[in-house]
Amino acid sequence: PLLKVEEYQTPFQELLHQVLRQLQRKDPNAFFSFPVTDFIAPGYTMIIKHPMDFSTMKERVKKNEYQSLEELKGDLRTMCENAMTYNRPETIYYKAAKKLLHSGMKILSPERIQTLKQSID
Numbered sequence: 001p002l003l004k005v006e007e008y009q010t011p012f013q014e015l016l017h018q019v020l021r022q023l024q025r026k027d028p029n030a031f032f033s034f035p036v037t038d039f040i041a042p043g044y045t046m047i048i049k050h051p052m053d054f055s056t057m058k059e060r061v062k063k064n065e066y067q068s069l070e071e072l073k074g075d076l077r078t079m080c081e082n083a084m085t086y087n088r089p090e091t092i093y094y095k096a097a098k099k100l101l102h103s104g105m106k107i108l109s110p111e112r113i114q115t116l117k118q119s120i121d
């Protein structure tokens, strides 16, 4: 039988990976999948001091850099607030960020995390 290679060292990393998968489903256009470049968003790196995106968050999970869910929640909030700072309210990016932040906080609610934990145990 094929050896099931564990992609993560700890169950906590597996939990964070599942949370990220659920969050990314809320970003069907992949606007938040990779870092925003100055090429697609002029002046971005001058305006946004703490860029964040899902690929960076995935790297942090793999490197076991998150000690708590709160830290992942913080990066999600930074990522969405960046988009709501750089982009005007009428843009698709601002609206996508607002929606992602709202649905992300629901996914990260204690009840949802408890259910997810049970599915991993």
Ligand SMILES: COc1ccc(OC)c(-c2cc(C(C)=O)n3cccnc23)c1
Pocket: 030, 031, 032, 033, 034, 035, 036, 037, 040, 041, 082, 083, 086, 087, 093
């Ligand atoms: C139109 O297709 C893409 C593809 C990838 C993007 O970011 C990774 C973006 C994108 C993502 C953003 C954000 C998140 O602010 N953005 C702002 C201005 C112009 N483009 C973007 C758009």
